Amino acid sequence: MANQTILPNYYNGKWMIADSGEKLEVRNPANGELISYVPLSSRNTVDEVANCARKAFSEWRRTPVTKRIQYLFKLKDLLEENLEKIAQTITDECGKTIHESRGELRRAIENVEVACGAPLNMQGYNNEDIATGIDEIMIRQPIGVAAVIAPFNFPAMIPFWFMPYAIATGNTCIIKPSERVPNTMNIIFELIDQLDLPDGVINMVHGDHRVADAILEHPEINSISFVGSTPVAKIVYEKAAKHGKRVQASGGAKNPIILLPDADPEMSTRIVADSAFGCAGQRCLAASLAITVGEARKTFREALGEKASSINVGYGLDESVEMGPVITQQSRSRIESLIDEGTSNGAKILVDGRNPEGPAFRGGNFVKPTILEDMQPNNPLVRTEIFGPVLSMMHAETVDDAIKLINSGDYGNMACLFTSSGASARKFKYEAEAGNIGINIGVAAPMAFFPFSGWKDSFFGDLHGQGKNAFEFFTRQKVVVERWPDTWTRTF
């Protein structure tokens, strides 16, 4: 990509140059090349965006739902037609492989498809004659202006956990992409621009935490859908609540998987390695702690070590590459110092992916797959989100000990079990304290028609993204009790 200009915002149906003059560089994490500049928009711009989204709301909510979803059908077609171009942009600015970028877009499109079910999914319910001649109905109405604050690791998919549902149910929407990966949404907004939506229905404002702050405090914005790290999710949850907004805030993760001795060795190794090292470990559903039970220790130590060493790392546009770089140089340094911290607290290095050498890695933020073993429960790394291609291995004597260890953690995004025993699987499903559970699955990412169910410090709020929860989050329930004189005595 050669467009090294300052990206515009998009609101009121137009591309708008940000007024602040402040900007950040966006660089390709695989080679350090400058891709573009992202504007750090001002509070004033957020005000303009929020006001135009508010203005658009009154007409948009009156647009029949059957008509509103027609725009989404068209958006799906445009996303399909432009899939390759968007996928390349994701790879260029986010670093994941082209296969992962295509997969991410498929997930985004799936959410558009599910949101097209709004005519059925936003229905209310009713009872006739709750007393003689009196009826009661519950109607779902849109909440107003919905804002989305997104993280860097899924620049296309995560805004789509929210935006299609928000507009299908009659809200207008503002997206603030991550300032580290702003180009993907700009390309998607080129498609949104072709939809001929009424002005102000879908808007985008670029910027950093100051733009997020202005969104959280703006009186014309009614709901916040946030995804990012746990410390920020906590801030967002509190600030949005303080300003009277409905809020759903997804946070970070430290996802454990248990490997039992009866797990299929070959399949489990492949799946666990993909979970730990896919997207360079920068998935909120990445396995980062493998707990072996009994004899599984020896089997998986060797198999995972071999697999991690064989992964082809490089620039993700090369179709043969299996893992790309991490997002920034700072991220790379943070990951490397966390590996040091793990070893200085007693862990041993089974596979060391630090400082890879060779022309393919020059200028990029590469850390190759890394495995730490003999991790003890008191090692701080057991509880720290690394968000890089690092798998820590530890051992438990029994499945009960392993589940106890999992449940003692602060996060609850995902927990997985690898086994061929139905009884162990049932126990795990029943007892593990996480919102997304995988049984012989390494990335238990719910389909768009199920909620993305983080628990504990991985989620703050009540209603999650996707699925029926999304239709509930973006609508308010109104209950009407009605009586019409004469109707209880008249015969028709």
Ligand code: NAD
């Ligand atoms: P981040 O928290 O640094 O940033 C997320 C968004 O919040 C960005 O748009 C950023 O501009 C904004 N922001 C930053 N500081 C803020 C502040 N003080 N107030 C308000 N807004 C602020 O997260 P990231 O590094 O972009 O993304 C990685 C994190 O996201 C990881 O922790 C990962 O686990 C998590 N994540 C979670 C899920 C999930 O579903 N639970 C999904 C994807 C990523």
